[in-house]
Each structure stands twice: as structure tokens, then as C-alpha cells.
Amino acid sequence: MTGRRFTVRGTNEHFACRHCGADVAPLRNGSVRNHCPACLHSLHVDVFPGDRASDCGGDMVPVGVEHSPKKGWVIVHRCARCGFEGRNKAALDDPDQPDDYDLIVELSARRRDV
16 A cells, blocks of 8 residues: 555544543553544544544544454544544543443444435
8 A cells, every 4th residue: 555654653642522522541552542432523633544644623523333353343433524534443442431332332323324
């Protein structure tokens, strides 16, 4: 895959969720937290995972979930500003702030074409 960069160094940082205001801590497993565990919303900041190269900055709304044999549950997000669709691995096993399992179950019942 030419042109694809995966540079997550320095991006697993504390943040306040722009959607719900939750105080979100970094993941402890060495991965990168890229969505709020309370409301599952994210920001459109990446072109490729972890690169922080997108100029959009729109609200990435959780619109569904998928199950991956390699990654487990994956949250599907759609940007409210530009329509970009992205996927983020759910952080259900984080000891400090696991993703809201009830919201993931609710998303699994939704149709993605809304």
C-alpha cells in the first residue's frame, strides 16, 4: 500500500470529548485512544490511522459496529461534516475507561444507512 503511513507516536493523549464533555484518559495498553469511551464519538483528524493529517475536524458520529476476527469489535464512524467513514477498534478491555458496552450493543442493532 503506497502512500499509507501509520504514525501514532505521541497521539495517545488525554482529551476532553468535544461531543459530551467527558474527561478521557489515554489507553494503558500502548494503543491509541481515538474516540470517547462514554459516547463513542470521535473527531475527523486522520487521513490514515494515527497520522493527524486531516484538516476537517468534524464530529465522527458512531453509526454502527462490525466484528473483526483480528481486532474484535470495531466502531464505524461517519463524519458529520464531510461524510468520511472510518473504523476504530473498540476499547472494551481498558482497565480505567472501557468503552460503554451498552452503546456498542445499541449500535450493533442499528442500520448503517442512517
